[in-house]
Amino acid sequence: MKRNEYLVHLISGISAYILDSDPCRMVISLHQEEDGLHLSFMDDNEHSDEELQRIEKDLNSSKRPELASYYGAMTGQDLLGNSRLDLLGWQVKHSDVSRIDKGIKIDLWVGGERFQSHKFNIPEKED
Amino acid sequence: MDTQHRFLLGLLLLTISLLIITGLATDGPRTAAAGFLELQLHPARLINDFIEIRGLGAALLNGAAVGIIGLVLVLATGVSLSGPTYAAVFTLIGFGLFGKTPFNILPILFGVFLAGRYAGKTFSQYIIIALFGTALGPLVSTLAFELGLPYAASVVLAVAGGTFVGFLLPAAAVAMLHLHQGYNLYNMGLTCGFLGLFAASAIKAGGHTYSAALAWYSGGSLVPVLITPVLSLILIIAGLIIGKKKALGDFIAIQKHSGRLPSDFMEMESVGGALINSGVIGILGTAYVYTIGADFNGPVIGGFFTVMGFAAFGTHLRNSWPILAGVVASTLLFGMPLTAPGPVLAAIFSTTLGPLAGQFGPIVGFIAGFIHLIMVSFTGSWHGAMNLYNNGFAGGLTAALIVAVIQWYETTKTDVQKFTGD
Secondary structure: OOHHHHHHHHHHHHHHHHHOOOOOOEEEEEEEEOOEEEEEEEEOOOOOHHHHHHHHHHHOOOOOHHHHOOHHHHOOOOOOOOOOHHHHHOOOOEEEEEEOOOOEEEEEEEEOOOOOHHHHOOOOOOO | OOHHHHHHHHHHHHHHHHHHHHHHHHHOHHHHHHHHHHHOOOOOOOOEOHHHHHOHHHHHHHHHHHHHHHHHHHHHHOOOOOHHHHHHHHHHHHHOOOOOOHHHHHHHHHHHHHHHHHHOOOHHHHHHHHHHHHHHHHHHHHHHHOOOOOHHHHHHHHHHHHHHHHHHHHHHHHHHHHHHOOOOOOHHHHHHHHHHHHHHHHHHHOOOOOOOOOEOOOOOOHHHHHHHHHHHHHHHHHHHHHHHHHHHHHHHHHOOOOOOOOOOHHHHOOHHHHHHHHHHHHHHHHHHHHHHOOOOOHHHHHHHHHHHHHOOOOOOHHHHHHHHHHHHHHHHHOOOOOOOHHHHHHHHHHHHHHHHHHHHOHHHHHHHHHHHHHHHHHHHHHOOOOOOOHHHHHHHHHHHHHHHHHHHHHHHOOOHHHHHOO
């Protein structure tokens, strides 16, 4: 799959999820380099703590190579039924979900083996 | 190796061991082993019940051997055992009772491996496609044993044909997935049926005529009747051991999911809940077949193994009963006996359409089951009965139609017009 197509799938997957809640505002930001990229999504919907935890869990689910290469092809293609963030979670390197003034911000980092995470600001975990 | 993986590995090894012991004890080691070897040379197109052909011992040994190959491949690729791999190994064992043999699945597995190498993927990334893609095993057997070519040429042609079709599987599998958007659990059934159309046409163009096959054990021996319920009880007990009281709650929670691909119940809820779901499905399936008075044989037990496997990957009671009701209604309406091979297998395997009922409700599920029975009665001949997942093929076509209609309805009845002015 070309990088552009892959990006469209990722953007479509998250966008579909956010648009399910009918926001007034949705912002998508992309920063890409040769070995990786950072995608950021913001909306102005209300989200419960439980929903945030579920989003974070789905987007940081354990890596499933046997599922990602096959069923991951459905990412962003969910024309019928609920959006499924776990399909995305198998394919990204890291993700964060945080609250902003109104709504939430979802950050996704994607990269290959040579991906330098510090260039993309993945927050370091505190011990 | 985590606890879940070790537990499932032990459970699968126990299942395979019990099948081997039962097979050897039933027919004796010598008869079972000889029958097992003869099965490798059998054209395995639908419906060839290996219990009828070479006896229960040989069939169980073959099922165990096919299952071992699948399990070894999963372990070799480093993929953790979970819902999809559990489903794959159970399905392999089940179809080892009526179509898959070590001989006819290996070229296909090799073909998928080559496709992975070509695409720059590891085999672990294609392992699910490879394991379920063995549904086209009878293509290999047909090329080897039905065309009447010289022995050496047949074997070369069979291995080459199986490898080639295996190479095509990953590309076709993803395309087929988009057709029904994950609402047909046996997506490789649709994929193999699609490729089977081309293979069957090519073989027919070469002058071969397919003869219908129906070997169906109806001897009424007690052992085949007991295999599924005994295994189901083992799974329920195993689920309670690993999940304790929480497993029962997780079993209930599983019923709330749509089951749409990919739904790994072991990850979404728990291993214990999924195993109980697996066992309950097996017991209720056995009760259905026993109640209507149908035969317990290779295809029926194989069907139970498949459905029980998928009870960790999409199938559950709530999304299955409307489909089954639709199949039963269709069978009765068209004047077919519920105990005939086609309707019995359709009733078991139609649960491939469970996600439609799980997502859109029981009425859509009932309609899907009704249409499925009509379709599956005819689709077998389309691919020369070489696709063992014929119900997955018919189910995929049914799901694609229903998804298309619902999608059309939803897109025409929404508020998009406000924006577009159409």
